[in-house]
Amino acid sequence: MDLELAALAGQAASTVVNGMATTGWEQVQRAVGELWRRARPGEADAAVRDLDRMRAELLAARRDADDGTEEELVSEWKQRLRRLMADHPELVPAMEQLIDEVRAAGRPEDFRAHRVTMKARASGRARITMAGRDVNITRRR
Numbered sequence: 001m002d003l004e005l006a007a008l009a010g011q012a013a014s015t016v017v018n019g020m021a022t023t024g025w026e027q028v029q030r031a032v033g034e035l036w037r038r039a040r041p042g043e044a045d046a047a048v049r050d051l052d053r054m055r056a057e058l059l060a061a062r063r064d065a066d067d068g069t070e071e072e073l074v075s076e077w078k079q080r081l082r083r084l085m086a087d088h089p090e091l092v093p094a095m096e097q098l099i100d101e102v103r104a105a106g107r108p109e110d111f112r113a114h115r116v117t118m119k120a121r122a123s124g125r126a127r128i129t130m131a132g133r134d135v136n137i138t139r140r141r
Contacts, residue, residue, distance in 0.1 A: 002086075008095055009082035010074075015099045016081075017074045020055040021062060024105030031098040039088040047080075 019028040029048055036044035054073050061069035085091055120128045 005085055005092075006078075006082055008092065009078045009085060012081050012095050012099055013074045013077035015102050016051075016077050017054075017058060017070065019102040019105070020051065020058050022105070024102055025055065027105040028102055031101055035084065035091060035094055035098065038094065039084055039091055 016028055016032060019025065022028075029051055032051055033044050033048045036047040054076075057069060058073055061067075061073075081095065085095060120130055122128050
C-alpha cells in the first residue's frame, strides 16, 4: 500500500467521520456522493445511504462517549477511500478538495484529530516508546 495514499485516505476518513457530526453534514453527503458518482456511479447511492446509517451510529457513540465506534468508522472509511483512490488515482485532487471543503463547512473544534505522525531514531541499545494515544508499558526484568 502506498504510504502517501494511505495517509491521504486516513485524513479524508477522519474528516468525513468528523463532518458527519457537524452542521456541514450535507456537505459531507454531497462530496462523498460526487466522488462515488465519478468513480463508481452504480455504487453512489449505496455509499450515501451508508453515510446516513453511520452518522446515526456516530451520533449515538458520541452521546455515549464511545470512542471505539468512532475509531471503527474512521477505519472503515479509510479502507473505502484508499481503495477508491487506488483504483482511480485521478481522484486524489478531488479527495484533497473534499477535505478542504468539509473542514471549511464546519468549525475547527468540530474536527477531532485522528492522524498522528511520529518519527524516531535510535542507536545502540536505545529504547523508544511512542504513542498517539493510550499506552501501557510493562517492563520485565
